[in-house]
Amino acid sequence: MNLLSPLRGPLSVRALNFFESSNGAPRNALSPLIHSPTHFRRVLSSASATSDEEAAAKAAAVNADTGAPTIFDKIISKEIPANIVYEDEAVLAFRDISPKAPVHVLVIPKSRDGLTELGKAEKRHEEILGRLLYAANIVAEKEGITEGFRVVINSGPSACQSVYHLHLHVLGGRQMKWPPG
Numbered sequence: 001m002n003l004l005s006p007l008r009g010p011l012s013v014r015a016l017n018f019f020e021s022s023n024g025a026p027r028n029a030l031s032p033l034i035h036s037p038t039h040f041r042r043v044l045s046s047a048s049a050t051s052d053e054e055a056a057a058k059a060a061a062v063n064a065d066t067g068a069p070t071i072f073d074k075i076i077s078k079e080i081p082a083n084i085v086y087e088d089e090a091v092l093a094f095r096d097i098s099p100k101a102p103v104h105v106l107v108i109p110k111s112r113d114g115l116t117e118l119g120k121a122e123k124r125h126e127e128i129l130g131r132l133l134y135a136a137n138i139v140a141e142k143e144g145i146t147e148g149f150r151v152v153i154n155s156g157p158s159a160c161q162s163v164y165h166l167h168l169h170v171l172g173g174r175q176m177k178w179p180p181g
Contacts, residue, residue, distance in 0.1 A: 054160060056162045057157045057158075057160040057161055060161070060163065061156070063164070070112075070163050070164060071163055072163055072165040072167065076108070076110050082094035085105050085139055086139050086142060090109060090128060091132060092110055093106065093138075093170070102174055104169065105139045105169075106167045106168070107132055107135045107167065108132075108165060109166060115128065115165075117156055117161055135168075139170045145173055148175075148176065149171060150169075150171045150172065151170055151171075153169075
């Protein structure tokens with residue numbers, strides 16, 4: 001099978017800038033970084049996904065402070081089903097539908113109260129912010145990842161926040177890398 005056949009578009013062809021190796025066999029100029037066509041597709045797919053996430057974040061930011069119900073409001077009201085991991089009177093935690101780690105749980109306040117992103121937090125939000133972090137710890141315990149987990153809050157379009165209802169990502173179940181993003 002031709003190395004280029006699974007790939008489409010001018011970006012793929014330019015990125016695969018082939019040249020002759022010393023023994024005359026075609027060699028990918030990116031071979032130190034890209035070890036197989038599958039790996040190359042994954043790299044391109046990752047770049048495309050990042051671009052999609054950035055576009056979604058910018059689009060979501062337009063309606064951030066309109067007060068319109070978010071997908072999380074619909075999960076809280078049980079209009080949309082979710083795989084709930086933890087719930088109390090103030091907080092709901094459920095599995096992310098697009099996990100980035102073996103354990104990827106979202107922790108949200110049940111009442112938005114103007115807290116669409118961390119950058120909008122006010123003094124009056126201190127209690128719920130503490131409860132969200134404590135709930136993240138409970139989720140880690142329930143999921144068996146207390147030996148190592150990450151809590152992420154994306155705040156604003158530049159951080160790729162795509163739902164404007166403050167939420168924490170609890171990630172674990174694998175070795176995390178640094179730096180993130």
